[in-house]
Amino acid sequence: MTMEKLRNFIKEQNDFKSSDLKSEFVGEENLEAKGVNVILLHDGINEIKQAHNQVVYAVFDQTPFYAEKGGQINDRGTIQWAGGSGIIIDVQPTSEGINIHEIEIQGELKVGDKVDAKVDKIKRLLTMKNHTATHLTTAAAYEVLGPSLDHTTSFNDEHGMRKDFAYHRAVTQQELAKIQSLTLKSIHDAIAREIHFTTPDEAINKYHALSFDGDKFDEDTLVRIIRFGNFSCELCAGTHVPNTKDLEDYVITNLESKGNGRFRIKALTSYETVKNHYDNLLDEQNKKLGSLIAKYNGMKNENCNKNIDHAINEIQLIEHNRENIHLFQTQLDELSELLRILEKEVAKKNEANIFQEIKDLKPQLNADGINEIKFEKDNLNITVLRSIGEEFKKNYADLIVILKSQSEEGNFIYVTISESLKGKASAVEILRNQKDIVAKGGGNELAAQGKYEVIK
Numbered sequence: 520m521t522m523e524k525l526r527n528f529i530k531e532q533n534d535f536k537s538s539d540l541k542s543e544f545v546g547e548e549n550l551e552a553k554g555v556n557v558i559l560l561h562d563g564i565n566e567i568k569q570a571h572n573q574v575v576y577a578v579f580d581q582t583p584f585y586a587e588k589g590g591q592i593n594d595r596g597t598i599q600w601a602g603g604s605g606i607i608i609d610v611q612p613t614s615e616g617i618n619i620h621e622i623e624i625q626g627e628l629k630v631g632d633k634v635d636a637k638v639d640k641i642k643r644l645l646t647m648k649n650h651t652a653t654h655l656t657t658a659a660a661y662e663v664l665g666p667s668l669d670h671t672t673s674f675n676d677e678h679g680m681r682k683d684f685a686y687h688r689a690v691t692q693q694e695l696a697k698i699q700s701l702t703l704k705s706i707h708d709a710i711a712r713e714i715h716f717t718t719p720d721e722a723i724n725k726y727h728a729l730s731f732d733g734d735k736f737d738e739d740t741l742v743r744i745i746r747f748g749n750f751s752c753e754l755c756a757g758t759h760v761p762n763t764k765d766l767e768d769y770v771i772t773n774l775e776s777k778g779n780g781r782f783r784i785k786a787l788t789s790y791e792t793v794k795n796h797y798d799n800l801l802d803e804q805n806k807k808l809g810s811l812i813a814k815y816n817g818m819k820n821e822n823c824n825k826n827i828d829h830a831i832n833e834i835q836l837i838e839h840n841r842e843n844i845h846l847f848q849t850q851l852d853e854l855s856e857l858l859r860i861l862e863k864e865v866a867k868k869n870e871a872n873i874f875q876e877i878k879d880l881k882p883q884l885n886a887d888g889i890n891e892i893k894f895e896k897d898n899l900n901i902t903v904l905r906s907i908g909e910e911f912k913k914n915y916a917d918l919i920v921i922l923k924s925q926s927e928e929g930n931f932i933y934v935t936i937s938e939s940l941k942g943k944a945s946a947v948e949i950l951r952n953q954k955d956i957v958a959k960g961g962g963n964e965l966a967a968q969g970k971y972e973v974i975k
């Protein structure tokens with residue numbers, strides 16, 4: 520990864536501790552900086568005075584580009600000067616806070632040149648929204664789950680946010696919905712951002728700021744806190760939107776269990792991004808409903824079920840929108856379960872009918888002089904095929920059974936042989952060498968199963 524490349528370079532240079540570099544980050548509010556000085560160029564092996572049409576590492580006396588730290592991704596953007604232009608690939612900090620830029624340049628760039636630096640505004644704005652959302656999510660989670668919550672790492676970029684935390688039990692869907700609701704309320708409340716520089720003691724005791732990841736500071740160190748009214752306050756070096764309303768919208772998309780009592784919340788912000796998320800969910804639900812109804816209609820003539828009819832009518836009465844998405848999903852899950860039960864009942868009925876149908880089937884001698892039964896019928900699953908095979912073997916000795924079924928779920932094949940034929944025939948070889956079909960599956964000498972395609 521590019522960021523690992525730049526991090527390794529900084530490490531190889533001993534964090535630039537032997538240099539006398541001084542660089543100021545000016546990109547808190549200003550996403551453009553004109554006439555900044557190039558004070559260092561490096562080709563990855565040696566410090567150089569000039570570079571031409573290549574990837575270089577550079578330091579400016581001032582930079583608007585945010586370096587990745589505190590869970591916030593680095594900025595991207597461009598630089599321009601009289602002799603060419605460059606694309607910012609990555610920005611990583613040294614331990615002294617010097618931003619090292621990885622740049623792909625076109626033209627000739629020299630130490631001492633003045634360049635105009637421009638941050639990718641859209642990427643930065645989206646990243647800032649998601650970083651602020653992380654703070655608001657943290658505050659909401661504390662309010663819902665209590666002080667035993669242990670927040671660990673976070674990550675924010677232009678695509679979304681994630682927050683990892685430890686907790687003594689699983690978080691319920693109701694609690695997750697409450698965290699989302701409180702975060703949305705903080706957005707609607709339009710809380711202005713405050714930035715304070717203060718001592719660690721005052722940050723914790725006066726502002727009640729949260730700090731994570733085992734942060735330790737000397738008492739004479741000034742720390743930076745980001746505060747949104749009485750709702751959220753954290754130690755943070757990252758960039759944030761001026762007001763919570765700038766997030767526009769918010770949705771928690773997932774809660775993952777990472778094991779050992781650790782969890783990860785993923786969320787999105789912005790009108791368009793959140794709308795696209797809900798539109799995709801609504802579309803998936805509609806497709807699922809259509810699939811379930813189609814499946815039921817395929818069985819309905821002989822297996823009409825009043826509970827399923829009622830469930831379909833109920834779900835079709837729901838106004839299918841963002842507000843009702845969870846209600847719709849609950850009804851969808853209930854309909855799916857009713858269909859699963861019906862399918863099981865139908866399978867049992869079909870199995871009984873199948874056994875009635877096959878009771879008069881007799882083995883025929885194959886080309887090797889061995890008793891063989893072949894049977895094919897649509898819409899049987901592999902479990903039923905196995906039951907049929909065992910039934911045949913109970914009734915006839917020294918037998919090869921080859922069973923096939925075509926269905927919406929796929930074309931299934933099952934082959935089994937009597938124990939007495941071991942060494943004379945192989946079920947898995949019979950499966951693989953069927954004529955007119957290409958079968959893929961596995962098994963052993965006595966039984967094999969898989970799926971097949973008909974050779975056209």
